[in-house]
Amino acid sequence: MGEICLTDEFILETHGLTKEFAGFFAVRDVNLKVKRGTIHALIGPNGAGKTTCFNLLTKFLKPSAGTILYKGQDITALAPADVARLGLVRSFQISAVFPHLTALENVRVALQRQHGASFDFWRSKSVLDQYNHRAEELLEDVGLSEFTKTPAVEMPYGRKRALEIATTLALDPEMMLLDEPMAGMGHEDIDKIAALIKRISAKYTILMVEHNLSVVSNLSDIITVLTRGKVLAEGSYADLTKDERVKEAYLGAGHG
Amino acid sequence: MTTITENAIPEPRRGTSDAMIAFVIMTALLLIVPLTGVYPFFVMQALCFALLACAFNLLIGYGGLLSFGHAMFLGTAGYFTAHALKVWGFTPELGILIGTLGAAALGVITGLIAIRRQGIYFAMITLALSQLLYFVYLQTPFTHGEDGIQGIPQGFLFGIFNLSKPITLYYVILAGFLLGFLLIYRAINSPFGEVLKAIRENEPRAISLGYKTDQYKLLAYILSGTLAGFAGSLKVFVAQNASLTDVHWTMSGEIVLMTLVGGLGTIFGPVVGAFVIIAMQQYLAGFGQWVTVIQGAIFVICVLTFRRGVIGEIAHYFKRSL
Numbered sequence: 001m002g003e004i005c006l007t008d009e010f011i012l013e014t015h016g017l018t019k020e021f022a023g024f025f026a027v028r029d030v031n032l033k034v035k036r037g038t039i040h041a042l043i044g045p046n047g048a049g050k051t052t053c054f055n056l057l058t059k060f061l062k063p064s065a066g067t068i069l070y071k072g073q074d075i076t077a078l079a080p081a082d083v084a085r086l087g088l089v090r091s092f093q094i095s096a097v098f099p100h101l102t103a104l105e106n107v108r109v110a111l112q113r114q115h116g117a118s119f120d121f122w123r124s125k126s127v128l129d130q131y132n133h134r135a136e137e138l139l140e141d142v143g144l145s146e147f148t149k150t151p152a153v154e155m156p157y158g159r160k161r162a163l164e165i166a167t168t169l170a171l172d173p174e175m176m177l178l179d180e181p182m183a184g185m186g187h188e189d190i191d192k193i194a195a196l197i198k199r200i201s202a203k204y205t206i207l208m209v210e211h212n213l214s215v216v217s218n219l220s221d222i223i224t225v226l227t228r229g230k231v232l233a234e235g236s237y238a239d240l241t242k243d244e245r246v247k248e249a250y251l252g253a254g255h256g
Numbered sequence: 257m258t259t260i261t262e263n264a265i266p267e268p269r270r271g272t273s274d275a276m277i278a279f280v281i282m283t284a285l286l287l288i289v290p291l292t293g294v295y296p297f298f299v300m301q302a303l304c305f306a307l308l309a310c311a312f313n314l315l316i317g318y319g320g321l322l323s324f325g326h327a328m329f330l331g332t333a334g335y336f337t338a339h340a341l342k343v344w345g346f347t348p349e350l351g352i353l354i355g356t357l358g359a360a361a362l363g364v365i366t367g368l369i370a371i372r373r374q375g376i377y378f379a380m381i382t383l384a385l386s387q388l389l390y391f392v393y394l395q396t397p398f399t400h401g402e403d404g405i406q407g408i409p410q411g412f413l414f415g416i417f418n419l420s421k422p423i424t425l426y427y428v429i430l431a432g433f434l435l436g437f438l439l440i441y442r443a444i445n446s447p448f449g450e451v452l453k454a455i456r457e458n459e460p461r462a463i464s465l466g467y468k469t470d471q472y473k474l475l476a477y478i479l480s481g482t483l484a485g486f487a488g489s490l491k492v493f494v495a496q497n498a499s500l501t502d503v504h505w506t507m508s509g510e511i512v513l514m515t516l517v518g519g520l521g522t523i524f525g526p527v528v529g530a531f532v533i534i535a536m537q538q539y540l541a542g543f544g545q546w547v548t549v550i551q552g553a554i555f556v557i558c559v560l561t562f563r564r565g566v567i568g569e570i571a572h573y574f575k576r577s578l
Contacts, residue, residue: 058464084466096461098454109454110465112447118467119475121448128447171465 011036011175011205012057012088017066019052019229026052028229029066034175039197039206041216044226045249050209051093053226054179057207058090059083071174087174093183095160099153103144103163106152107135110170135170142166142196158189165196176200178208182215194219225249274576275441278524286430295538296426297494302534303433304491309514309526310440311483317521318444319476320456321371324379325386326484326511328366331393331503333359333485338405338498339398348413352432352489359485362389363478371474383505390503404499408492419493432490436483441523443479452476513551517558519565524578528566 012034019027027049034040042050055061057068059080067076070088084090098106111131112118120127139148142162147155152163161181168176181197182190194215197206201219210216216223217237225232225240227249233240240246289299312326337355340346346354370381393399400406410419419425443449455462455469462469492498501507510533518529533551540547562569571578 060460060463079468080463081466081468084464089466090464092460092464096458096464098457098461100457101450101454105450109450109462112450113466117447118451119448119472121443121446121475121479123446124442125445125447125450128450167465 009035011071012207013069014057015067015069017053017056017068018064019049019056019061020064025229027056027063030226030229030231032224032231034205034207035222036205037201038221039201039208039219041220041223042207042209042226043211043213043216043223044232047228048226049229050226051179052229054090054177054209058088058177060090084171087171088177089168089171089173089175090177091164091168091179091181093179095157095164097152097155097160097163097167100151102149102151103139103147103155103166104132104135104149106163107138107167107170108132110167111135114171138166138170139163141169143192156189158185158192161185161189161193162196165193165200169200173204175205175207178206178210180209180211182210182212190215274578275523278578279441282524282527283434286433290423290426296422298534298538300426300429300494301491302531303429304487304494305511305514305534306527306530307433307436307487307490308484309511309518309530310437311480311487312511313515313520313522313526314440314443314483315476315480316515318449318452318456319473319480321374321473321477322379322512323370323382323477323480324508324512325366325382325384325505326481327503327505327507328386328389329359329362329481329484330488330491330507330511331498331500332362332389333488334492334498334502335393335399335405337489337492338408341411341492342405342408343398347415348411348419348493351492352486355489355492356482356486359488360478360482362485363481367474367477367481371470371477383508386503386508387505390500390505393500393503399498399500402500404497404501406497408496408498410493410496425493429490429494432486436486437527440483444523448472448475513555515565517554517565519568519571519578522565522567522571522578525565525567532566 010033014030014032017027017030017032018025030053042053044050052061056063059075059078063076067074069075070086075083075086098109101109108128108131111134112128117123117127136148139145142165144159144162144166147159152160155163178197181193185193190212198219220237222234223237223240224234225246232249233243233246290296308326308330312323315321315323333355336358337351340351340354341348366382366385370378370385373381394401410425412418413428417424417428419428451467451472455467455472459469488502514529514533515526516529517532518527519525536551537547540550543550558565564572567578
């Protein structure tokens with residue numbers, strides 16, 4: 001029904017999203033609305049349900065209750081690969097690259113999916129060379145030109161995250177879900193990846209889970225705070241810093 | 257991923273030319289075998305098992321799926337080909353076609369069931385399915401149960417090549433092996449092979465890129481089963497019989513052993529592994545039942561000391577891809 005995208009202010013919405021694991025509610029009755037073209041951050045203390053929420057949105061987990069609307073279309077019942085095909089692509093907390101493929105090949109795997117021929121077992125893989133140019137462009141875009149021929153496993157951690165983003169961009173998604181893009185990174189890498197995210201946000205809607213609050217404050221247009229599986233507060237960083245409940249959740253419980 | 261697949265050799269880099277040289281050497285050696293006085297029956301048998309192991313390796317080495325029931329493809333194709341030749345009086349090429357297609361059909365049916373699970377569960381389902389088939393073949397009249405199908409006429413391939421002449425048979429088997437080997441090599445280095453490797457390396461990520469990974473695994477399984485069946489059909493002409501041994505689970509175990517000894521996820525490893533194991537069975541036959549013990553010991557040593565297998569260790573040492 002929902003091909004009225006231009007008027008749709010919200011690209012992704014959840015209604016009463018709930019995930020129960022044997023009596024424990026990891027995510028409870030979450031109503032999330034992500035505005036098109038924004039960077040939306042999901043924060044909260046450990047165990048607040050952020051990653052579970054991500055897994056629900058990308059269908060890696062099945063919700064116990066609630067619905068998920070993407071561009072007005074109900075995607076609650078779709079398979080994860082189908083969600084990706086609609087342009088809602090996720091990253092993972094642990095850097096998700098194909099370790100023994102080169103950076104170029106990593107990106108090419110993504111390009112190849114959209115253009116078909118992925119089942120052709122009788123053709124030489126040299127037919128994939130047609131994607132090399134586009135793959136090189138994407139790598140250059142995230143500052144990885146020098147790593148084109150390097151197997152992903154040999155790249156520094158921060159560069160792997162950049163490669164992951166390049167691979168995601170290769171799908172030309174409408175919306176990216178980044179699960180802790182800064183996890184395990186040093187200062188220098190954080191600045192680079194933050195600048196990269198800021199830059200790509202001009203074209204894509206981004207929902208990210210992130211622990212690093214300075215990154216969140218610099219990048220995010222809007223922030224949703226989760227605690228114990230529920231939405232505690234939502235607003236801009238400035239609003240939230242004034243919110244007593246948020247302070248308590250972080251200083252009281254999380255960072256005691 | 258299982259610990260076994262973690263040892264898989266990385267994607268070929270400057271590998272193409274290395275593999276080409278290795279292929280030329282292998283082909284040259286195999287071409288001159290009849291001149292060297294090596295027992296040709298042994299080499300033909302080893303070639304059939306080498307193709308079988310290569311087909312198996314396509315699935316585990318590049319798809320990350322450990323099948324513990326690959327003997328069912330070998331045996332099924334063998335029975336189909338043997339029956340077509342002996343009872344229906346088909347020509348060799350038609351017999352091979354029927355055997356291979358039979359294995360392909362079996363691949364589709366068992367694949368749809370097995371592919372739903374991963375790791376140890378996948379291995380157990382394939383084992384269970386092959387055991388199920390073993391009992392079917394034990395009971396159905398056309399296989400002649402314990403006796404097997406004996407005295408199969410070899411006939412004339414394409415009406416020209418007299419397969420009862422050992423030298424002709426040798427080159428026909430060699431041609432069949434090379435055809436299968438090249439097909440597998442191509443599949444590994446195809447657009448499909450790239451996706452398969454990506455799935456082996458990181459399946460959740462492949463899914464998040466929009467790949468329906470089950471479909472790729474199913475195709476790999478069917479291809480692997482079909483080529484294993486092709487090996488089984490060729491073997492009928494060498495052994496001139498089709499028996500329960502080829503569907504027994506110990507055969508599935510031997511396929512795993514050959515691949516591990518030679519080098520999992522390497523292109524030439526399974527070939528070397530098959531020759532080593534078949535040679536052991538051939539030349540250590542004097543030790544009787546002890547062959548099994550020796551094989552077991554070699555398996556343990558292999559896993560403990562050179563986990564990458566013969567070719568895998570060589571490739572690793574020279575930083576080449578073979």
